[in-house]
Amino acid sequence: MEESSVERAPDVRTLTLEAFADTVIPGEKRWPGDRAIAGVSTGGGSVQAGALAVLEMPEGGMAPALDDVVAALNIHAEHHRDRVGLPTDEEVPPFTALPWADRTAVLNVLTAVGHPEKELWTGLALFCYMAFDTGAHLPTTEALAEGHPGLTLMRFETPDADGLWRFPDYSYRRPLSKLHPDTLENGSLK
């Protein structure tokens, strides 16, 4: 079915949150002219790993706040843009319009110790981060089967056929150091 380009154009919320997530764990551009992803890294980053899905999950508790978060982030981005003298860019939201280094600078300020909104921005960053290294929106077996970018990059081991992990080989099985001289028979110190 034909989709109009208007319908396909990502909205402010998506563009802003994706740009934020891509600052937490960057990935490569999904298509030429992908504005949300800065493209400073190869392979998938937080966005490809499902950051938006994680942020929208009812379980996480973040979803009801996202519109406000997006608006606030863009105001911070405008202040930063004007302070460092970057040109305005009407095509995408202000945070998305920032070059990668400036997105990082904004994130550093917002999550720094002492920033009045630190809790909010750190929380947002934590969810984006978790999307990458846990795939928190997907059953882990499914995430692995689908080649989830974070778990795959970490080379997270795959489970047995029943979906459970077991590692029969787990030990060097030999003494590897001297024991503390005060060790008792029960294994604790004297």
Next chain:
Amino acid sequence: MTAGSVESTDVLIIGSGFGGSIPAYHLAAGGARVLVLERGPWLAAEEFDHDLRLGTSSTRVFEFVVGQGMSVLSGNCVGGGSVVYFAAMPRAPRFVFDRQGSIGHRLWPAAITRDALEPWYERVEEALPISQASWDTTTYAGGLWAAACDHAGRTCNPVPAAVDSDLCTNCNWMMSGCRFDAKRSLLLNYLPAALEHGAEIRPLHEVQRITRLADGGYRVHYNTVDEVDYRVVTGGGTVDAKVVIVAAGAGATPVILQRSEPALGTMPHAVGRYFSGNGERLNTAVIDEDKARDLLGLDRGDGRAYQAYQIGRGPTVASWDRLDGSRPEFERYSLEQLYFPPGLGTVLAQVPGADGPSWFGPGKKELLRDWKSWLTIFTMSEDDNEGVFGAPPPTGNANRFSQQMFGFGTISYEPTDNTLRGWEKSDADVREILEKDGLAEVLPWTNDVIGAYTVHPLASCRIGDDPATSALDDRHELRGHPGIFVTDGSAVPAGLTVNPAFTIAALAERAVPGIVAALRERGVQVVYGAPSPSGAAGGRRATREFARAAAR
């Protein structure tokens, strides 16, 4: 509940972790009517998921409360911390009981020394049970840490654990509950034995406050919470009890008492003060695999030297060289190998040599690429009991943010120079051991994201002899509020320099005879002297004398 009817019991226990389950068993076995209210759900082995998705057991049984400068991780389910813990069970070193902290006199009650606690440790060891660790059951990660310690001229010990090695698959999912019943949680010993003796446990019942009855007893007020969305209150009620045992964990017990203060009257000064995070600190190293082979001679038999971070069962070894009583206080700590799953276990790790942000960004992605070669080292040091709780939130001990797990609490924690010195020394030690001859690159976790963090909350309602700095007497009774006892981690006076659950459990065992005496004073026909939940009676023999004296 029918309107107008008043539910009552002999003993009401708040929380079903170590501090709750142990008295629940002994008091039920001794003939008392016991009711346990637990805020979390009640899960069995087959419900413990191997899954990182939000909403699986990884979040259902867990609580992560972010405060000012301190985040506290704990259990949120029947069995409490024993369901999520790593089951490392060393006894506290002797010097710990002589600690003075910053108050200039011994923190522990005169009645409690390592020797005095020994028979109670024995009881717990028999009950769980705890097994001796060996090199054969030491995981690759533990072996690597031991070999690195050895290479640096240090010692390292396999740590006793409440894990049945024959059943353990080394899946490293134990933080979401043990699927294989290999981890000896309280779901396998004290709790089923308590049920057998008629105790009742109600999950999804969150106690809010305690009020006083005219007859000297107490009324406990609870909310029931939704089984999926813990933010949703589904109802509530009250239960009257002759004796109340508060065992909601060191992050929650003081909050319940604070909220009860308007009705109960002034709380001891030490309620909600002197919180200790057990001096926790983490360092993450990325191991050079070639060096692990060449310097340490490690080989998994398939050409790989290590690459085994994911394999195992939390911590299996610890270096205890700095647990030396002749060293100054605040400079003694253990260095334990540890595994934390992705998410909580990786986010605070910093990128060595980063010139940009250290916990996120492209460098962090590269760090994660080497995740299989990570090694995490856990410091447990002597902090300065600097945590203080603010005014209680409307319900529970946190403003819940997510359906499960995440919330914002009222604790504030500003590490003193003493605490910081211990962390610095331990960081330097870890670096010296792991960076020797280029074995690894290592950095501590950042404290700039969520503050310091602890899985070992302690001391927020502590025992002691000095009423000015302790909330409980040496029988765990709340000063000025007879018939209220606190038997969980909040009763431990200060950081232990080792994993605390064994000591918390031993103290809970030791507190029971005194609670029996309090019940008898209130006319409840209860006796002390049950054998171990398994029926074994070795531990009982050794504690008989103390129990007789306490019951008088």
